[in-house]
Amino acid sequence: MTKVLWPTVGILVLSLVAAAVSAASGLRFWWAFAIVAVATLINGFVATLEDDLPGGFNNPDGTQTPKYAVVTGWALRIIGATLLLLCVAALSLFFWG
Numbered sequence: 001m002t003k004v005l006w007p008t009v010g011i012l013v014l015s016l017v018a019a020a021v022s023a024a025s026g027l028r029f030w031w032a033f034a035i036v037a038v039a040t041l042i043n044g045f046v047a048t049l050e051d052d053l054p055g056g057f058n059n060p061d062g063t064q065t066p067k068y069a070v071v072t073g074w075a076l077r078i079i080g081a082t083l084l085l086l087c088v089a090a091l092s093l094f095f096w097g
Contacts, residue, residue, distance in 0.1 A: 014040065 018033035025032070052069045054062030 014033065014036055018029060018036045021027065021036060022029045022032040027035075049069055049072060051057040052059055052066050053073075054065055059065055
């Protein structure tokens with residue numbers, strides 16, 4: 001019974017939030033449902049990642065950091081550095097180009 005109950009409750013909550021977003025913003029329901037579902041999945045991944053990082057709930061002393069957390073950290077650093085370089089290039093083209 002509980003194998004069916006909790007996923008059903010989760011989908012019901014997602015549907016209610018999507019209906020509220022749809023009513024407030026004027027989006028079609030299925031677009032709002034897709035946005036809410038993807039946002040929930042991303043939020044779950046970020047929460048798990050934060051708990052697995054050194055000092056987090058699952059890794060308080062920092063000795064058992066999973067490989068995906070290290071790879072994600074480096075990927076975010078590379079993306080941040082790339083965005084910083086693109087912003088500097090755009091500003092330099094704006095002022096001196």
